Amino acid sequence: MSVATPSPDTLKTGPDSTVEALRQRFEEKIVLEQATLTGWPVLWVARDTLTEVLAFLRDKSQAFEMLYDLSAIDERLRSHRRGLPVSDFTVFYHLLSVSRNRDIILKVALSEDDLALPSIVPLYPNANWYEREVWDMFGITFQGHPHLSRILMPPTWHGHPLRKDHHARATEFDPYTLTVEGQDREQQALKFDPEAWGMRRRHDDSEFMFLNLGPNHPSAHGAFRLVLQLDGEEIIDCVPDIGYHHRGAEKMAERQSWHSFIPYTDRIDYTGGVMNNLPYVLAVEKLAGITVTKRAETIRVMMAEMFRITSHLLFLGTYLQDLGAMTPVFFTFTDRQKGYEVIEAITGFRMHPAWYRIGGVAHDLPKGWEKLVKGFLDWMPKRLREYERAMMENAIVRERTRHIAAHDTTEALAWGITGPNLRATGLDFDLRKQRPYSGYENFDFEIPIGHNGDAFDRGQIRIEEMRQSLRIIQQCLDHMPAGDYKADHPLTTPPPRERMLQHIETLITHFLQVSWGPVLKPNESMQMIEATKGINSYYLTSDGNTMSYRTRIRTPSFPHLQHIPALMRGGFVPDLIAHLGSIDFVMADVDR
């Protein structure tokens, strides 16, 4: 491991040394520093210096090891952009420095008739898929990209969905029909063409086998396709093919009110439940200037951690099942059922409660919640011990996973790996500690880390994470603050019901807030959280409307899947299955 573990103290405010350094080095090429609520410096840079600036930032002295996110925004219909450089389409690059625990966002303005940028794949390998996505969604080309093609939409698709002039609804055009001919055409288009990917069909005297793993395969955890180039059992190369689960969540955000988009967030990482609401409502609250009450914060943390546990339990069951153990899934799902009893009693639903609200949560904790939570806290520890004993100490599991698909911290950062998969390499980087949000700084818990960054550590670490989550929930139970479960703020949605019927003013506000939704001031904000699978964030752009102008959802599983080929080349098929099980991904968290 070559990356030093950061300490929370490095996260200070005040003039940013990076910005100073950039200004000195690049002078007028740094066009502007934009004031936003993202919490990071946002710099507009000239297109011709982009690569140099990025190279400078990645360099030792600045140490931005990770390309955290890369996407674009169609600015053509945005009305509030006074003071910003002229731009039809803006591409942004979000860099993250783990060792210095700070971020920077770079923006490049593009004009409609010249939508091209240099590809930055040589600098950051994980830019590959992000650039393909920007091409797919916006039609912006990246010169020098190794394989610029559609990634989320089918190869036969026309148009770029995230452009403002592209329709959003399926019902806006003719109902879907599938004809015999259409079926053949689509199947042809899905056929893998090795030459297009620069792959050879044979070598010396043996012919390679090309095998489709997916789009429906029990080990692919959903609609995911991986094309393997095999020489016997050995994987020469592989090409992940995603987009089979693209539900257009980012486009959807552009036509839902700030409030009514909350249920869509639940379905991003669909095993994470309300954990998904958290970064979104926190980002909206930044835009609205709402500070939530201590009670609301603590309730949120408690429920988010409940979902971390149910999600990790699902992971554990399927991970071991992929390794051939049929029983664990029955045990872990029994525990999940126990967890859901608590979740359901509190939020009213199992998987997708959509329970957080702008400014708080949907309702207060029900009477008797303590007993339920306590029951769960008493039940889990002995089960976790059992899992460790029966599964992780099992010789077959160890043989199948130890030193399999291992990578070090430097590699992980270069590929944008976050969450438990990053910590398995021995790096202590958990946003709940490094950049506490929603009151995590008040809790006493530890961050488990691994050593080898292999499939075994990725499994082991999650069992330990569940223990820590139980500790957090215990503290919520012991010290649940009294008070309101909603903030007293005009933009809290829906406003407290008790006050609604007192006079006409509150009634009108209530009505507007619920029917049209709150109007948020034009600005940009962002919130990252340590979600179940890694860092999840929402980057919101408000144009002073009831709806978001652009919502960028950065999900952890996207880069995790992109990393597969680099890791699996030269490996064996059973190792790939073990690795797929250990990544812990759901396709909704990849394709959104």
Add this chain to the structure above:
Amino acid sequence: MAYTLTRATDAIATEDSRYPLNEQRRVEDPVKQQIHRNVFTGKLEEVLHSAVNWGRKNSLWPYNFGLSCCYVEMTTAFTAPHDIARFGAEVIRASPRQADFMVIAGTCFLKMAPVIQQLYDQMLEPKWVISMGSCANSGGMYDIYSVVQGVDKFLPVDVYIPGCPPRPEAFLHGLQLLQDSIQEERRPLSWVVGDQGVYRAEMPSQREKHREQRIQATELRTPDSI
């Protein structure tokens, strides 16, 4: 009871024929028609149908196929707390060729639709389809460019399960409804006996069946207590 007759017309499918390919028609119960002709063979046929259907409905092998969130609740129904083995449907098959029914558990994506069709075609008769969750039923909350607004745009669906996601119990309920409908089916008893159409009974709508009882509920529990 009214029946829907489906006849295999694959042979005459042209390039622009739309899925589902087979032609469907509403008819009377074919066994009842027989009765008018010969009481004895009519009775015999009825007994045979019900014996075969009894066997079919109690050993339904599901295809291990999931699309998104709903699939998690479907798997939950397979595990210990809900125990689908009680209904004889625990033999999950990873290959469509060995499976009896397919549950479209999740969103039907545009990019996935041709793949779903392919997998469905690979299943052998007799086969059934359950559409699980709002997305599969109608597109649900995703009226968006990349989502097919309901899997019945191209697959013949036998049972629709509402919910987003439906609870595991709802899935089990849907499975039982499928079993009920299988009990009433008339499939060829052999390739030389009778006409070769598939007759599916039109089962009563659950919404209408339970409406009376449901509207009796006037007081809903508040979320204040557990």
